Amino acid sequence: MDNIILEMRGITKTFPGVKALDDVNLKVREGEIHALVGENGAGKSTLMKVLSGVYPAGSYDGEIHYDGEVRNFSTISDSEHLGIIIIHQELALVPLLSIAENIFLGNEIAEKGVIDWPQTFSRTRELLGKVGLKEPPTTRITDIGIGKQQLVEIAKALSKKVRLLILDEPTASLNETDSDALLKLLMEFRKQGMTSIIISHKLNEIKTVADKITILRDGGTVETLDCHNEDIGEDRIIKGMVGRDMEDRYPAREPKIGETLLEVKNWNVYHQHHRDRQFLYDVNFTVRAGEVVGIAGLMGAGRTETAMSLFGKSWGHRISGDVFMHGKRVDVSTIPRAIAAGLAYVTEDRKHLGLVLNNNIMHNTTLANLDAVASSGVIDTHAEAKVATDYRSKLRIRSHSIYQEAVNLSGGNQQKVVLSKWLFTSPEVLILDEPTRGIDVGAKYEIYTIINQLAAEGKGILMISSEMPELLGTCDRIYVMNEGRIVAELSRSEASQESIMRAIMRSGEKH
């Protein structure tokens, strides 16, 4: 198996004013798992869009050789026809249709427009078996978790006789169990001779599965690493991505911890939709001035729910418990009151919950504290522009100007805009929910630096993250949550990946 299945030569793609790809070369052997890494904006997704025909032949320079022939795809169906299937980060499934209907959507097993249901179902069962799913084919997509949805997408790809499977950040929104299952599946497919290209930010996963790693930076190919010839560590990959050594992925900090700012006592919350189901049980925690406190836990442990129920009862039902700031009880029952009490909540989902995407940086920055740049309800546009300009330079938001729409910013810069918005409310405690999700290594470092600065200014930081190394690298203290309870509190010296996992496992046994 030494055939080159795909070779992209000298691909150059220009958008008005921007060279997104500049002479990119990619060579993929049949039957390998080829990882494509690079910072956000490095050109990974653009390259895959060129390959799959989203950008038709003629709109870019360079050649695509697939299966030994030069190909000029002008639509996605051209490339799908030859077995090139791309699975995007945002899944393309219809939530209210069944698994079977989704798998054969646009490709129905039908005779003269009449669907052959028995055959559809048996084919679906067969495909689901290949990806290790046991759900009945009539299950609606909305009733299965995101991990299984991802597998349904793969089953859909298999139904199209896939030869080259492209996965764009397949594990970004999966928990570790689901990620592992997905990666195992990819390795299983490799044994059967299928070729995959995987785009991911999770370097540990890439190390586990990839045969080759191609690194892109600023729209150009940096290098292709062969994982079989040399032992490639994460630092080696990061060096290629950022173009410099990153000795320390977490900026150093001298914690200066002061008095207790936030204290939450006996926080009990029932589920938002299943109203008789208790979701959080007697959650207690504190955050002190100048302290970065982490909350670790698996998906569904109740971390985001803790934050959101605390922040103006944005989640849940029958919420009880006490919240203290500086030892005084405060009312956080609505979002304006929570903000007034000195809380800020940076959501995990910045596109849907954090930003107004079609508004510009300035409007997003002042949104939560508009009254501070207005008098009697009239906005002082110059004061507003000044605020936005200040945060733009303070947080180093890369943009043309403060008038650029949020939708056009990269993930890291979007996150900085959300941070600006909350900093402008002058909070005492910031709750950061997955603050570095989906942003590249360089921007992560900047976010950590900002977190450190805020702590140095005496603010309290409560950080929720699914990436344990990130918590270990930034937090002074870590709470571990599992199944709606806080099951451990670990100091910086006690905390390690093992101790966190042990706390989760041990608590699981108790119930």
Add this chain to the structure above:
Amino acid sequence: MVAETSAAKTTPSIGVYLRNNIREYGLLVALVVIMLFFQVVTNGVLFKPVNITNLILQNSFIVIMALGMLLIIVAGHIDLSVGSIVAFTGGISAIMLVKWNLHYAVVVPLCLILGGMVGAAQGYWVAYQKIPSFIVTLAGMLVFRGLTYLVLQNRPIGPFPKDFQVLSTGFVPDFLAFLNPAPGTITNLAALVVVVALVALAIYYGIKGRRTNVLHGTENEPLAFFILQMAVIAVVAIFLGFQLSTYKGFPNVLVVMGLLIALYTFVTTRSTIGRRIYAMGGNEKAAKLSGINTERLTFYTFVNMGVLAALAGMIIAARLNSATPKAGVGFELDVIAACFIGGASASGGVGKMTGAVIGAFIMGVMNNGMSIMGLGIDYQQLVKGLVLLAAVFFDVYNKNKG
């Protein structure tokens, strides 16, 4: 993505600026082209003073309602009931004025409050019970039409007292008549003087605004555009003002409409309420998590719509000099179309007051022009439908290209 950290440029190049603002200039150009077209086809009738006056009288209520509708659409909703509210409040005003002999100074505020209550009744279901506005206002459209028939007992009521009619059909008296240099041509000097003064004010504030922008490093439109825009506005405004001054001067409703346009433009561009409505329409969840009371904001946009619809209802009743149960049928569609022609997005968060106003005038000029040409209602509807589609297609095309 271009990573540019240099200081913000205060003036974008003309090309970039035109590309970013093609929608607004396109709309203005479209209005001018449509006006010139009908001016030619109607052999110059369109711009005759009496016809300009008619145009204003015929379209004022659509423009007034478009101001409220734009806020509703920007907030991510729709209001199908405005035509029925027009009839309902018009009917109630008739009962109060004609049957109960109340003074108009009492009736007008009462009816505006009534409109606000009707809006509140619908806004409650949309904002607090989360029922889609399409359904709530569809129900409202039927309910208030039905109520109109009930209260009017299926018969028109009229005529109205003279002082109430003047609200809609009266003109601002010529308080500068004693200065008139050419009484032969100009019959209302005040209209012309006011227009010239307004144009002068607009230019003064435009220049002043640019100066402060430069001072604060805020983005300015290119100078050439500014001059061109000001010149076009000045020429058109003074021409229309002159035409009006050779007839009866400013209709009262033009003054009402002008003040409301100014007020609502200010609200959308400069007030915190306006900003929050745009943010809510753009991303309701993000707005809510930023501490904005989205329910209350939605509720008040519907209250506001009700008040404006009530005002429109009284203007129409006064103009027709009778309140009929069939008043305002189909108005909601004209009003909504005006907003969409003006560039509002059906998914919320996007749209400008000036766009909605120009959209309303495009519809108005087409109605008027085609009527003068003698085209029937059949062709008028057909053409308006196609123009709506074309305008929205233009938006979508631009968005996809950009």
